[in-house]
Amino acid sequence: MENGVRKDYLLDRWVIIAAERAKRPSDFKAKPSPRDMGKVCPFCPGNEEMTPPATLLYIEREGNLLEDRDLEMPRRSDWIVRCFPNRYPAVKPRAKEVIAAENKLLYRTRAYGFHEVVVESPIHNEQPSNMRLKQLKYSLMAQIERVSTFYRYPSVRYVQMFRNYRREAGASLSHPHSQIIATEHIPRILREEVESSNKYMEREGRCIFCDIIELEKEGPRLIYESGYFVALAPWASIQPFEFWILPKKHSASLLEITSEELEDFSKILKTCLRSLSEALGDPPYNYVFHIAPKYPRGVDEFYHWHLEVYPKLAVWAGFEIGTGMYINVVPPEATAESLKAEIEKYS
Amino acid sequence: MENGVRKDYLLDRWVIIAAERAKRPSDFKAKPSPRDMGKVCPFCPGNEEMTPPATLLYIEREGNLLEDRDLEMPRRSDWIVRCFPNRYPAVKPRAKEVIAAENKLLYRTRAYGFHEVVVESPIHNEQPSNMRLKQLKYSLMAQIERVSTFYRYPSVRYVQMFRNYRREAGASLSHPHSQIIATEHIPRILREEVESSNKYMEREGRCIFCDIIELEKEGPRLIYESGYFVALAPWASIQPFEFWILPKKHSASLLEITSEELEDFSKILKTCLRSLSEALGDPPYNYVFHIAPKYPRGVDEFYHWHLEVYPKLAVWAGFEIGTGMYINVVPPEATAESLKAEIEKYS
Numbered sequence: 001m002e003n004g005v006r007k008d009y010l011l012d013r014w015v016i017i018a019a020e021r022a023k024r025p026s027d028f029k030a031k032p033s034p035r036d037m038g039k040v041c042p043f044c045p046g047n048e049e050m051t052p053p054a055t056l057l058y059i060e061r062e063g064n065l066l067e068d069r070d071l072e073m074p075r076r077s078d079w080i081v082r083c084f085p086n087r088y089p090a091v092k093p094r095a096k097e098v099i100a101a102e103n104k105l106l107y108r109t110r111a112y113g114f115h116e117v118v119v120e121s122p123i124h125n126e127q128p129s130n131m132r133l134k135q136l137k138y139s140l141m142a143q144i145e146r147v148s149t150f151y152r153y154p155s156v157r158y159v160q161m162f163r164n165y166r167r168e169a170g171a172s173l174s175h176p177h178s179q180i181i182a183t184e185h186i187p188r189i190l191r192e193e194v195e196s197s198n199k200y201m202e203r204e205g206r207c208i209f210c211d212i213i214e215l216e217k218e219g220p221r222l223i224y225e226s227g228y229f230v231a232l233a234p235w236a237s238i239q240p241f242e243f244w245i246l247p248k249k250h251s252a253s254l255l256e257i258t259s260e261e262l263e264d265f266s267k268i269l270k271t272c273l274r275s276l277s278e279a280l281g282d283p284p285y286n287y288v289f290h291i292a293p294k295y296p297r298g299v300d301e302f303y304h305w306h307l308e309v310y311p312k313l314a315v316w317a318g319f320e321i322g323t324g325m326y327i328n329v330v331p332p333e334a335t336a337e338s339l340k341a342e343i344e345k346y347s
Numbered sequence: 348m349e350n351g352v353r354k355d356y357l358l359d360r361w362v363i364i365a366a367e368r369a370k371r372p373s374d375f376k377a378k379p380s381p382r383d384m385g386k387v388c389p390f391c392p393g394n395e396e397m398t399p400p401a402t403l404l405y406i407e408r409e410g411n412l413l414e415d416r417d418l419e420m421p422r423r424s425d426w427i428v429r430c431f432p433n434r435y436p437a438v439k440p441r442a443k444e445v446i447a448a449e450n451k452l453l454y455r456t457r458a459y460g461f462h463e464v465v466v467e468s469p470i471h472n473e474q475p476s477n478m479r480l481k482q483l484k485y486s487l488m489a490q491i492e493r494v495s496t497f498y499r500y501p502s503v504r505y506v507q508m509f510r511n512y513r514r515e516a517g518a519s520l521s522h523p524h525s526q527i528i529a530t531e532h533i534p535r536i537l538r539e540e541v542e543s544s545n546k547y548m549e550r551e552g553r554c555i556f557c558d559i560i561e562l563e564k565e566g567p568r569l570i571y572e573s574g575y576f577v578a579l580a581p582w583a584s585i586q587p588f589e590f591w592i593l594p595k596k597h598s599a600s601l602l603e604i605t606s607e608e609l610e611d612f613s614k615i616l617k618t619c620l621r622s623l624s625e626a627l628g629d630p631p632y633n634y635v636f637h638i639a640p641k642y643p644r645g646v647d648e649f650y651h652w653h654l655e656v657y658p659k660l661a662v663w664a665g666f667e668i669g670t671g672m673y674i675n676v677v678p679p680e681a682t683a684e685s686l687k688a689e690i691e692k693y694s
Contacts, residue, residue, distance in 0.1 A: 003458055004455040004456060004457055004458055005455060005456045005457070005458050005530075005532065006453075006454070006455040007454040007455065009452055012535050013535070014532065014534070014535070016437050016438060016458050017458070018435075018436075018437045018438075018458065088365075089365075090363050090365045090666070090674045091363060091365075103562070105356055105555075105558065105559060105562055105582070106353075106562075106582050107353070107354040108351040108352060108353040108354065109351060109352045110351055110352070111350055111351055111352050111363050111364070111365065158670075160665075160666055160669050160670050162664070162665025162666055162668075162669050163665060164662075164664040164665050168662070169662065169664055169665075170662040170663075170664025170665065171664075179665065179666070181666055183352075183672075185352065185361065185672065187361070187669075187670030187671055187672045188359050188360070188361070188670070188671035188672065189669065189670055189671035190670065208452075211452060212452060215450070215452055215453075235452070235453050286664050286665040286668050286669075287665065288665050288668055288669030288670075289669070290669065308668075308669070310668055315511075315515070315516065315517040316517075316663070317509070317511040317516055317517025317518075317633050318507075318509025318510060318511050318516075318517065318526065318633040318634065318635050319437070319507055319509055319526070319528055321509075321633050321635055321655075321657055322507050322509050322534075322536065322633075322635030322636070322637065322655070323505075323507050323534030323535070323536055323537065323635075324534055324535040324536035325530075325532065325534045325535065327437045
C-alpha cells in the first residue's frame with residue numbers, strides 16, 4: 001500500500017503519492033540533448049578570456065595537485081578545476097548599500113552575496129556520472145574551499161552549492177559545472193530544517209537525521225551504503241527518482257569532511273548518478289547540498305549535512321504552485337528498487 | 348533602483364530581483380507548440396466515450412443556459428461546458444480507509460478527495476485569451492458550482508482550482524480545460540496566507556489584501572482596473588510577467604460572487620491573458636485561484652480570494668529547489684509597464 005499523502009521527515013512539505021497515475025519507467029526516459037555543435041564553449045580550456053578572472057585554480061603537476069591561490073595568471077589554461085564569479089550574478093559583494101523597506105507591505109533587503117561558477121573538469125563532456133574519481137574529488141574539494149572562504153565573511157549566513165544538469169534543469173551551458181551562491185539570508189527551507197532538527201533534539205535527545213539513517217538503512221528506501229555514506233529515496237520524495245546522500249557519522253557541515261570521506265563521497269555520488277543515468281537515459285537533474293547555516297552564535301551543531309538530488313522528470317504545475325503540495329507518481333520504494341537494480345548490474 | 352531581495356506581502360517567500368540578468372522581452376517569446384495533428388481529441392464533442400461520465404453539463408438552448416444536473420445522458424455531445432472526474436486522479440473519494448503513520452518519522456494520511464476536469468469550451472482552440480466572454484463566464488460558473496459542491500463534503504477543507512496552459516506548463520491535452528482538486532488538507536501556502544492575514548487583521552484592524560489593493564492601485568505595479576477588480580504585478584513576483592487579479596470589495600470566497608461581478612471578472616481575465624499572449628507570443632502559464640479554506644469553525648472571513656497567474660518563463664533550478672528562495676530577472680514594475688502597454692493598444 002504505497003499511496004497516501006506523506007509528510008517530509010522535517011519540512012512542512014506534503015506529497016500525494018499517486019502510483020495509479022504512474023507511467024512505465026520508459027515514459028521517463030530522457031531524450032538526448034541537441035549537441036551544441038559549432039559553438040565555442042566558454043568553459044573549455046583556452047577560452048578563459050570569455051569568462052571573468054579565476055578566484056581559485058587547481059593545477060596538476062606530475063600527478064600532484066597544486067592549488068593556485070596567487071592567481072597571477074587568472075586566465076591560464078592548464079587548470080583541472082576553475083572557479084570564477086558568475087557573469088550575471090544573482091547577488092553581489094558590493095559596498096554597504098542599504099535598501100530600506102518601502103513600507104510594511106513592501107519589505108526588501110539588499111541582494112548582498114557571492115555567486116560563483118565552478119568548472120568541474122577541463123573535459124567538455126566529463127559529467128559526474130562518468131567522471132574520473134580523482135577529478136570528481138578535486139572538483140568537490142574546490143567547491144568546499146570556496147564555500148569555506150565565503151563563510152568567513154561576517155555577513156554571509158548561508159552558502160548554497162548546487163548543480164543544474166542539462167538545459168531542462170536550468171543549465172545554460174553543457175560543460176560540467178556547479179554553482180555557489182552565498183547570501184546573508186538563511187533561506188526558508190534551511191531555517192525550517194534547522195528548527196525542526198532542533199525541536200527533535202530537544203524532544204528525543206538525538207539528531208533527527210541520524211535517526212532517519214538508522215530507520216531507513218534496513219528498509220525499502222535504501223539505495224546504497226558505502227563506508228561513510230548512505231543513499232536513500234526519501235519517504236516523502238517530491239520527484240520521481242529523487243534521492244539523498246547522507247554521511248552516517250553525525251556532521252553539521254560538509255566543511256569538516258576528511259579527505260578519505262570525500263573520496264568515499266565521490267564514489268557513492270558517481271555510483272548513484274550513473275545508475276540514474278543508466279535507468280533513465282541520462283535525464284536532467286538538479287542537485288543541492290544542504291549544509292548548516294551560520295548563526296550569530298555559530299554553526300548549528302544539531303544539523304546534519306546531506307545532498308539532495310532532484311531529477312527533472314515532472315512539471316510542477318498549477319496544483320503545486322497554488323498549494324505548495326506535490327504530486328509524485330513514483331513511490332520512493334520503486335525508485336530505490338530501480339536504482340538498486342542498476343547499481344547491482346555494475347558491481 | 349529595482350533590485351534587492353523582496354518578501355511576499357504575506358508569505359515567507361523571498362525573491363531576488365536580478366534585473367541585470369535580464370534579457371530582452373523577445374528572449375521570453377514562446378515558440379509555437381507543435382500542433383497535435385491527426386490525433387483524436389478526447390475533450391472534443393462527439394468523443395465523450397473517451398472520458399468518464401459527466402458530473403455537470405451546461406447546455407445552451409436558444410441562447411439560454413440549461414444546467415443538466417440529472418445527467419441521464421452523461422455522454423451527450425451538445426454541451427458547452429463539461430465536468431467529469433480525472434481519469435488519473437491524484438486523490439479519490441473512496442471509503443473511510445485509514446492510513447496510519449508508520450512511525451513518527453514516516454507520517455502519512457489517506458489521499459482523500461476529488462479530482463475533476465472542466466472542459467471550458469466545445470471549441471478545440473478557444474483559449475481564455477480569445478474566448479467569447481459569455482463562454483468564459485459559463486466555464487467559470489461551472490467551476491464555481493463544482494467547488495461549491497465539494498465544499499459541502501464535511502471532510503473537504505480546501506479546493507484548488509487551477510489551469511495549466513500548454514505542455515511546458517503541465518497540460519497533457521491542448522483542448523481548453525481547467526482542473527479542480529478538493530482535499531481534506533489545508534495546504535501550506537493557504538495556511539500561511541490565512542495565518543498572515545489574521546495576524547494583520549489583529550494588528551491593524553483591516554484586511555491585508557484590501558490594504559495591498561489600496562497601496563498598489565495608484566502605483567507602478569498596477570496593470571488594469573475594472574469596475575470590480577484590479578490586476579497587478581505583485582511586489583515579490585517570483586516569475587517574469589506574473590500577475591494577480593483581486594476583487595476590490597472584500598470577499599473571502601469566490602463562491603459568493605454575483606453574476607455581474609463574474610462577468611466583470613471574465614472581462615479582466617481575458618484582457619490580461621490576451622495582453623500576456625500578445626506581449627510574449629502565447630506563452631505557457633499556470634493560473635491558480637486562492638479561495639478561503641474551510642475550517643471546522645467555517646470559512647475564514649478575513650481571507651480575500653484572488654487569482655494568481657504564473658507564466659512559465661523560467662526554470663526553477665538548483666538554487667530555488669535547495670533554498671525555497673527565487674530569482675526573478677524581470678521586476679514586477681517592468682511586467683506592469685509591458686502588460687499595460689499591450690492593453691492600451693486594444694482599448
